[in-house]
Amino acid sequence: MDAPLVAAAPRDPAFAARLDGAPVCVAGLGVSGPPVVRALLRGGAEVTVVEARDDDAARRAAEPLRAAGARVTLGGADLPPGTGLVVTSPGWRPDAPxxxxAADAGVEVIGDVELAWRLSPADQTWLAITGTNGKTTTVRMLEAMLRADGxxxxxxxxxxxxxxxxxxxxxxxxxxxVLAVELSSFQLHWSSSLRPHAATVLNVAADHLDWHGGLEPYAAAKGRVYAPGTVxxxxTADPWSARLAAEHGDPAAPLVxxxxxxxxxxxxxxVEDLxxxxxxxxxPERTAEELASLADVRPPAPHNVANALAAAALARSVGAAPAAVRAGLAAFAPEPHRIAHVAQVAGVDYVDDSKATNPHAAAASLTAYPSVVWIAGGLLKGADxxxxxxxxxxxxxxxxLLGRDRDRLRDALAEHAPGVPVVDVADTGPDAMAGVVAAAAGLARPGDTVLLAPAAASMDMFPDYKARGDRFAAAVGALGGD
Incomplete structure (x- = not known):
């Protein structure tokens, strides 16, 4: 048998002890599945993986897990007999058979984050970030600030x-x-004992409503990050953020x-530019400390300044020095496809915000520019x-407009922006983005910004938002830049 699961005392030692010899089912072979299986095997669990897919990718993922000692069932969806615990991938909906x-049999179902929390060393500090938009940027900023603080x-x-x-x-x-932890609503739904030192809900807007069954349960899942004792x-500008902190948080814990x-x-x-x-x-009643300047935030769009402030508050909650906030922002490299300037062509700026996969994210991007030719459309996931x-x-x-749900955007533009010229690109083939960019270039004038902020997911036309952004950048490059 391998070395003990943790060399330091785990946060939940009784749970860690129960894993030895326990029959555990891991539901799904997504990104989180294989590392969960490996951790459970290290703890001595008898692991069975159930994956509904039975394709080449699933078979490749299954091979090393079988070699490590797990049983893997592909193309199935049944609960293995005798299962004492289920660890589910975040994407599995609660109504999966x-x-x-498992619920009907009284078997506990947890997610990968809950498993990690219970088994993590008791002295490891978690700082958690959730929200509809801005999570990845904020968690990266936070990591940079903490590292700058040593x-x-x-x-x-x-x-x-x-x-x-x-x-x-x-x-x-x-x-x-210290872990700077980005958490989705799916992961929080399957977490019950998670207790971060400090946490934030950056914002809440309609997203993943099909998975959660509505905005209220989606928001409630986010609110679970405000656990007992969590800062x-x-x-303050997002009503949901404040409401969730009040309803789900600990009234005795600090509120920042x-x-x-x-x-x-x-x-x-x-204050001014600081x-x-x-x-x-x-x-706090009479003094303030300078943390950074607006020039230190890249890009300096309002929503990104808010991300920087959230990261700064989390870093300061564990005692990071003010200078570390500035140094962290200076070291931070923005992720691709997030308000990324691609080129200027004939006096027109072309900006890739393909990561704006819902209306809330697109709204934040649109407010950063005064005159926009907007490229939008894709899978709206039920959002208004x-x-x-x-x-x-x-x-x-x-x-x-492009993508499957472009008609809903076209109708909204006809009703609320009737004077705005609209080009509807019906092509969904691999070269469609070239036509989209050409149409946008035809509408733009010097000083305008052509902004890819789709407000929708990409999978109707592209493998993911990254591929969509790459196609956009390639099409802009074909125009020839200044």
Missing amino acids: LLVA RDAVAVGNVGTPVIEAALPGPDGRYPA RVVN GFTLGTPRPGEVGV LVDRAFTAD VAELVRAAAPRLRGAV
Whole structure:
């Protein structure tokens, strides 16, 4: 048998002890599945993986897990007999037959994050970030600030490193002192004992409503991040953020706001061109500490300044120095496809915000530019776009629509922005983006911004939002830049 699962005392030692010899089902072979299987095997569990797919990718993923000692069932969806615990992939809906069968049998169902929390060392600090938009940027900013402060910190979650891999000690017994954890609503739904040191809900807007069954349960899943004892970091401009902190958080825990305005005591915010702290100073009533300048935030769009303030509040909650906030922002490299300037062609700027996969994200991007030719469309996932179009109408020079649900955007533009010229691109082939960019270039004038902020998911036409952004950049490159 391998070395003990953790060299340091786990956060839930009784749970860790129960894993030895326990029959555990891992539902799904997604990104989180294989590292979860490996962690469970290290703990001595008897692991059975159930994966509904039976394709080449699933078979490739199954081979090393079988070699490590797990049983893997492909093309199935039944709960293995005798299962004592289910660890589900985040994407599995609660109404999946296997998960329903587990609930009916009284078998506990948890997610990868909950498993990581229970098995992680008791002295490891977690700082958690959730929200509809801005999670990845904020968690990366936070990681950079903590490292600038000399902390052994790692960004984990949907940013690339699975939580379970970073949370547990390696073969040498070492583990990161601090985790900056990006959490989805799916992961939080399957978490019950998670207790971060500090956490934030950046914002809440309609997204994944088909999975959760509505906005209220979606928001409630986000609100689970405000656990007993957790420092509550809230967006004062987002009603949901404050409401969830009040309804789900610990009223005895500190409440720290972040605002794009002048901060009050207990908040971080902006004074002229400076990011300042009036929450973690010795005398918040009478003093403030300078953290950084607006010029340190890249890109300096308002929603990204809010991300920087949220990250700063979380970093300050564990004692990071003000200078570390500035240094972290200076070291931070923005992720691709997030308000990324691609080129300027004939006096027109072309900007890739393909990561804007819902209306809330697109709205934040649109407010950053005064005159926009907007490229939008794809899979709207049930989201309403009327308010987005209504708010954006005054700054729209034109719009180019693509993707399966473009008709809903076209109808909203006809109702709320009737004077805005619209080009509807019906082509969904591999070269469609070239036609989209050409149409946008035809509508734009010098000084305008052609903005890819689709407000929709990409899978109707592209493998993912990254591929969509890459196609956009390639089409812009074909125009020839200044």
